[in-house]
Structures are given as C-alpha cells and as structure tokens.
Amino acid sequence: MNRILAALGIGAALVAGIAMPAQAEGERYVLVSHAPDSDSWWNTIKNAIDVAGSQMGVTVEYRNPPTGDLADMARIIEQATASNPDGIIATIADFDVLSGPLGNAVGKGIPVITINSGTQEQSKQIGALMHVGQPEYDAGKGAGEKAKAAGVTNFLCVNHYITNPASVERCRGYADALGVDLGSQMIDSGQDPAEIKSKVLAYMQANPDTNGILTLGPLSAHPTIAALDESGKAGTIHFGTFDLSGEIADAIKGDVIAFGIDQQPYLQGYLPVVILTNLTRYGVVPGNSINSGPGFVTKANIGLVEQYAGEYR
Incomplete structure (x- = not known):
C-alpha cells in the first residue's frame, strides 16, 4: 500500500496520539456527501470508493441526504460517528452546519478526511487529517x-x-x-x-x-x-x-x-480510502492536503477523457 502513496509523490508521516494495530481486518469507512440522489455527478465518486474498497479489502459505505438537505447530512454524520467506523470521509458543504458533527467525530478519535466542498483551512479547523479537493x-x-x-x-x-x-x-x-x-x-x-x-x-x-x-x-x-x-x-x-x-x-x-x-472526483473518492486504510493498518498518513483539480477539458483533449466520463472522470 505504501508504494501507492510513494507513486503519487506523497510523503507519509506518523500520526501522534492515535493507537493503531500493525494490521487490522474488516475495516469499515463511511463517506458522507451533501449530494441529493438526483445528482449523477457523484456516480464517479461512488465508483471510486468501490474500486478502492475492493483493492484495499475494506468496506466503504456511501451515505447522503436524499434531497441534499444539510441538516439531514449533519444527522447522517452523527449516525456514522455513533456506528464507530474506522474513518469518516465527508464534504464540508457548509462549515457552520457540519463543523460540529465532524469535530465531534474527530474528538471521539475517529480519523476524518474531508473532500470536495470546503477548504483546506476549514478542514484544519475541524481537526481533519487532510482535505482532498479543488480550491x-x-x-x-x-x-x-x-x-x-x-x-x-x-x-x-x-x-x-x-x-x-x-x-x-x-x-x-x-x-x-x-x-x-x-x-x-x-x-x-x-x-x-x-x-x-x-x-x-x-x-x-x-x-x-x-x-x-x-x-x-x-x-x-x-x-x-x-x-x-x-x-x-x-x-x-x-x-x-x-x-x-x-x-x-x-x-x-x-x-x-x-x-x-x-476536479477529478475519482481521486476524491479513491485516495481517502487508500490513505485511511494505510493509517488504520500502519499508522502512516500524508502530511499535506491534496489538490485534485482544477484541470480544463476542452475540444483539444476531450478525446482523452470522454470514454471515462461518469466512471473515472
């Protein structure tokens, strides 16, 4: 697993204060997004966590508020925290609404990685390990x-x-x-x-x-x-x-x-699962947040990416 991180050029650092076994089994992570059921863009992230879960041999659950209601999302994060997963991946769709529930997860000792919406600064304020997204x-x-x-x-x-x-x-x-x-x-x-x-x-x-x-x-x-x-x-x-x-x-x-x-949503779903698994098993995690975008797809390069649209791009 460490070779994957090395290939990305990401340095790893020991996380202090979190006691972890050298090898765990049956790890379970929860990704909570703000997206309503109608938003097909999130299919790429769903595919990414399926791929990463299969490769890492872990369970990754996707949860979201069906209508995109942020108060509902906050409750979903609270429910995920109460289920004691090995890690939570979540968007910061609204810092004021979600910082409390996500901060509570961190306070309970659950590693949190934020993705997609929000900023690196907000992620740090919450106490998350890192943010994977686009400025x-x-x-x-x-x-x-x-x-x-x-x-x-x-x-x-x-x-x-x-x-x-x-x-x-x-x-x-x-x-x-x-x-x-x-x-x-x-x-x-x-x-x-x-x-x-x-x-x-x-x-x-x-x-x-x-x-x-x-x-x-x-x-x-x-x-x-x-x-x-x-x-x-x-x-x-x-x-x-x-x-x-x-x-x-x-x-x-x-x-x-x-x-x-x-903004390469595939990376927003895939990387947190890989990183959390390495954290759970070996106690290593990248020391910095990761910018997954932006990149611009135009008529000049659309041929390189269109075959993967909705699945990997």
Whole structure:
C-alpha cells in the first residue's frame, strides 16, 4: 500500500496520539456527501470508493441526504460517528452546519478526511487529517480568465446548489476575473431540470447582452444546453461548466461548451480510502492536503477523457 502513496509523490508521516494495530481486518469507512440522489455527478465518486474498497479489502459505505438537505447530512454524520467506523470521509458543504458533527467525530478519535466542498483551512479547523479537493474560488477564477480572454463582458452563473458556500465561491471567482461584481448575474436555479431550463431562458430573454455562461455541474449544465438549443443560441455564447458527463463531452465536441473544469472526483473518492486504510493498518498518513483539480477539458483533449466520463472522470 505504501508504494501507492510513494507513486503519487506523497510523503507519509506518523500520526501522534492515535493507537493503531500493525494490521487490522474488516475495516469499515463511511463517506458522507451533501449530494441529493438526483445528482449523477457523484456516480464517479461512488465508483471510486468501490474500486478502492475492493483493492484495499475494506468496506466503504456511501451515505447522503436524499434531497441534499444539510441538516439531514449533519444527522447522517452523527449516525456514522455513533456506528464507530474506522474513518469518516465527508464534504464540508457548509462549515457552520457540519463543523460540529465532524469535530465531534474527530474528538471521539475517529480519523476524518474531508473532500470536495470546503477548504483546506476549514478542514484544519475541524481537526481533519487532510482535505482532498479543488480550491473552488481559484477554479472559478480560472474559468473567468478564460471567459475574459474570449471577450465575455456580461455573464450568467447558473447555481443549482446556492446553499453550498463553495458553489458561490465558484461564481465569485468567475466574476472577479471578469472584473464584475457578483450580483443578479448569479441565479438560484434550483435542482429541477425543467425549472433550470425555464430560468435560464427567462434570464437570457431579460438580458439579451449576456455573452457568457458558467454552470456548476451536470445538474445545471444539461438543462442550460437545452435552453440554448431552444433559443437558437447554442454555440454563440461562451459557455463553461464545472465537471464532466457524457452530455457535456458531446457539447464540448460540438462547440457548444468551451470547457469542462475537471476536479477529478475519482481521486476524491479513491485516495481517502487508500490513505485511511494505510493509517488504520500502519499508522502512516500524508502530511499535506491534496489538490485534485482544477484541470480544463476542452475540444483539444476531450478525446482523452470522454470514454471515462461518469466512471473515472
């Protein structure tokens, strides 16, 4: 197992204060996400923990609030903690809501790794071992820089999970790169595809000078593609999105979407399971958090990744 970490160029350090056997059997880890059942993007992470669990010979349980309710997620973390797993992997969708339950898990002696949403600083405040994810503001700013270079001056950020502060940071970074204050150009689209499509069409009608769009994942990207198709504007507006899917890959190849921001969710699911298993068995863990992204997938490199979209990318 140590060779896996070495291949990633990650140094290992002894974790003080946690007594662990040299070899354990039947390890069980729990991954708690904020994602509603309707969000297919998380299928890649589910696949990643299945692969890692099989390779490591451990059990990994995936749990989430069916509707994406963060209070429900907090309760799920509390239930996971009460079940005494060998480790917990969780997103920090809202620090104020989740820092307490996650901090309680740490206080109980359960190793915690945070992933995806949240920041490295928030992860440290909770007492987690590390954070595996993408700096969301920086990723949004990178998207905005590409949009600015393409001539975007007026934009729409379609936020399908506005209660998640990380999603707002994506839009804010995009706006800052353009030198525009983030205000009404970010819409709360909700998560119903028909509603998202309707809101995008309404915004475009009310703001005909819009020449840039940013969506925050397949849940908002797919209905936005449909809205642009219906309005006849597909391919005429600079369109960037976070994350990948088969439909997003097709839109990139068809010059409808300029880029997909790949935060490599597979690594967000896979690495924590490998790291926690090495911690449980041998008492070693990387000393630093891991940036899994951002990377930009464009028409120039989509062929390298599209065959794995929804499974490994």
